[in-house]
Amino acid sequence: MRYFLTVLFAILIFGHLGVFTVCSNTGEVAQSQKNSDPGWSEYEVIDIHAHIGSFRGFDLKTETLLSNIRRFNIRLALISNIDGAHLPGTTLNLDENSANQITLQTVQEYPGLLRALAWARPTDPDGSPANIEPFLRDHGFVGVKLHPEMNQFAADDTLVDGYLELCAKYEVPAVFHCGAVGSNSGPEKIYTAAKRHPTVAVIFYHMGFTGAYQQAISVVKESIVAKDANLYLGTAQADPHFVLAAVKELGADRVLFGTDATYYGQNHYEEYTDFVKLLHENLSESDFAKVMHGNAIKLFRFEFLQ
Ligand SMILES: [Zn+2]
Numbered sequence: 001m002r003y004f005l006t007v008l009f010a011i012l013i014f015g016h017l018g019v020f021t022v023c024s025n026t027g028e029v030a031q032s033q034k035n036s037d038p039g040w041s042e043y044e045v046i047d048i049h050a051h052i053g054s055f056r057g058f059d060l061k062t063e064t065l066l067s068n069i070r071r072f073n074i075r076l077a078l079i080s081n082i083d084g085a086h087l088p089g090t091t092l093n094l095d096e097n098s099a100n101q102i103t104l105q106t107v108q109e110y111p112g113l114l115r116a117l118a119w120a121r122p123t124d125p126d127g128s129p130a131n132i133e134p135f136l137r138d139h140g141f142v143g144v145k146l147h148p149e150m151n152q153f154a155a156d157d158t159l160v161d162g163y164l165e166l167c168a169k170y171e172v173p174a175v176f177h178c179g180a181v182g183s184n185s186g187p188e189k190i191y192t193a194a195k196r197h198p199t200v201a202v203i204f205y206h207m208g209f210t211g212a213y214q215q216a217i218s219v220v221k222e223s224i225v226a227k228d229a230n231l232y233l234g235t236a237q238a239d240p241h242f243v244l245a246a247v248k249e250l251g252a253d254r255v256l257f258g259t260d261a262t263y264y265g266q267n268h269y270e271e272y273t274d275f276v277k278l279l280h281e282n283l284s285e286s287d288f289a290k291v292m293h294g295n296a297i298k299l300f301r302f303e304f305l306q
Contacts, residue, residue: 049258
């Protein structure tokens with residue numbers, strides 16, 4: 001069902017972009033982009049959620065990501081290869097080593113703009129933390145990505161433990177796609193897994209995809225009170241009003257800016273201009289800076305950016 005919703009989203013988005021493309025023939029796009037210069041350079045944005053690879057119906061080309069990054073002056077984007085998703089016919093469905101080798105090559109080509117997250121496939125017969133370890137140990141990958149929906153496992157399954165142990169060993173965060181309560185990627189399930197590895201920073205990408213925002217906030221709040229896990233929220237596709245609520249309820253230290261680039265294709269970051277404006281207008285300068293880059297610098301150890 002979630003997959004069909006995603007496809008429906010894609011159709012809606014591409015319908016929208018279709019209109020935009022027609023305009024580009026008249027040169028209006030260049031003009032509108034110029035007029036809507038978001039001035040993000042002063043925000044020193046780190047996008048903790050970006051992709052390379054292919055996903056049928058979406059423009060995730062590396063050139064598309066790079067042109068978005070350059071246009072919006074993103075300081076750094078953290079990429080994972082969505083071809084690691086087990087969705088034959090939709091992605092290339094690559095194994096752990098193949099998917100992450102491509103990520104490695106890509107970040108080596110653009111070291112000033114990109115950093116790598118390793119895509120884990122816990123349900124593969126030959127999936128193993130041993131496949132992921134060299135990327136963390138030898139190649140500077142900054143975290144591990146787990147997608148319970150697209151790789152078909154429950155987030156609290158013991159299959160994830162080896163990968164989270166690896167995160168503990170190399171002191172890097174784990175990022176989980178986080179969806180609705182009760183689904184494979186429900187915030188309560190991710191919390192259950194995170195409690196077994198309380199030193200690992202675990203980031204809930206999307207903070208409850210398609211609307212479980214308050215539930216995701218509540219789970220993180222519970223963990224802060226109980227002091228039994230180290231949880232954070234990522235903002236991709238989230239309702240910005242809930243992002244503000246998250247900062248208020250949990251503190252700015254718990255929220256990190258991510259966008260799922262380039263989900264929206266050629267004009268990906270344009271889709272976030274109102275979102276970022278709302279955060280900028282409603283958060284204190286120091287809280288805004290934490291969300292846009294400070295927390296990422298701390299959790300992923302990007303001290304060189306300070
Ligand atoms: Zn994503």
